[in-house]
Amino acid sequence: MDSNREMDPEHQVPEGVDEKTLRALGALSKALETTERARGHLYGFHQLTGTADFELGDAVRLLREAGHEEQAARLERDIVGRNVIPGHWTFQIIEAYDATYHRPFTAMEGDIVDELAGGREHLLEARLKTIRRTHGHPAHTATPPAS
DSSP, rough: TTTTTSGGGGSSTTTOOOHHHHHHHHHHHHHHHHHHHHHHHHHHHHHHHHHHHHHHHHHHHHHTTTTTTHHHHHHHHHHTTTSTTTOOHHHHHHHHHIIIIIIIHHHHHHHHHHHHHOOOOOHHHHHHHHSSSSSTTEEEOOSSSOO
């Protein structure tokens, strides 16, 4: 195959997949990508909250060293290690999101791509690549170089 001319078979639209289905699969893929970004934000929230909790521990120690035992004790008792929502630390929020939403969505997206496109992913993006790249340009090949 001349990789500068045609897309690899895994990214060619299968026979029988019409334009509306292709656009629907593209929208489904985009929605899943958005949930991946949301999940990444949850991990950012998780890491930032954890960092803040450890920084708060430093503040408690420094308050004690400065002679402010009552304020340090209040922070340590009421805020250090506190749930961010009732009964949950941030890792539990991520686990609930994964179990309740992310894994079911990912599984269903995979099932639908299997059913409608023979498991071929990113067909709309592959079509856009074919349309938008400069044919014949060495940095615009259709596929990666053969190894």
